[in-house]
Amino acid sequence: MANYHVLSTKLLSPQQYLTFKTNKILLTHYPSIKIVPNQAAKLPANIEHAIITSQNSFKAIKDKTNIKKAYVVGEKTATLLEMAGISVICWKHYAVDLLEEIIAKHQDAHFYFPCSSIRRDTIPEGLKQNNIKFTEVTAYHTSLNPKSFETDFDAILFFSPSGVNSYLQKNQLKSDVLAFCIGTTTAQALKTHTQNIIIAEKPTVEELIATVIKYFKHKITKNNKQSPY
The missing domain is CATH 3.40.50.10090 (Rossmann fold)
Incomplete structure (x- = not known):
């Protein structure tokens, strides 16, 4: 059973999808731009x-x-x-x-x-x-490929300013949702919408995925330590 649910504004490879699944993170992904x-x-x-x-x-x-x-x-x-x-x-x-x-x-x-x-x-x-x-x-x-989502995601992955603009055409970023960005340019496009931003150390898809996995693995470990059961 997945512990968290994240949205990627870029279609990821089957291997990348499996990486999330292996770490008990449910991934929804779609092409936000064409x-x-x-x-x-x-x-x-x-x-x-x-x-x-x-x-x-x-x-x-x-x-x-x-x-x-x-x-x-x-x-x-x-x-x-x-x-x-x-x-x-x-x-x-x-x-x-x-x-x-x-x-x-x-x-x-x-x-x-x-x-x-x-x-x-x-x-x-x-x-x-x-x-x-x-x-x-x-x-x-x-061209932008906007799509509306009703799901409450724990995090959203952004890969370009265009992807940010596409997502925001039909969605809002809730204050408790993390925005993971591939780099500083993409993060800058989000600054007026949220301050809840984490930027990958290197601007690559692989590094961004690793950043997301690391964050939620740490969160799971922390929650397990705090649990009285």
């Missing part, structure tokens, strides 16, 4: 310098162009590019840190920036302010 590649995106046959901020960005363009050097947000995204034979010049956990690296060491390059239709301003505004040349391409469209 990703559709932009078939009309125009790219040159070869790109010397590309800023890739997500796996979705790369997957949307990988068959349309040949990337020589990549500057990447996310460890798993960097690994994906390296497996495809692309030279990853640098990668950072967050866009703001990648931007600082580009400003400090790669100001003379001309970058291609494939991104979502609802991308954040961090990269493009930072490049503009520092007079770094770049070409922005909408590689894919992100």
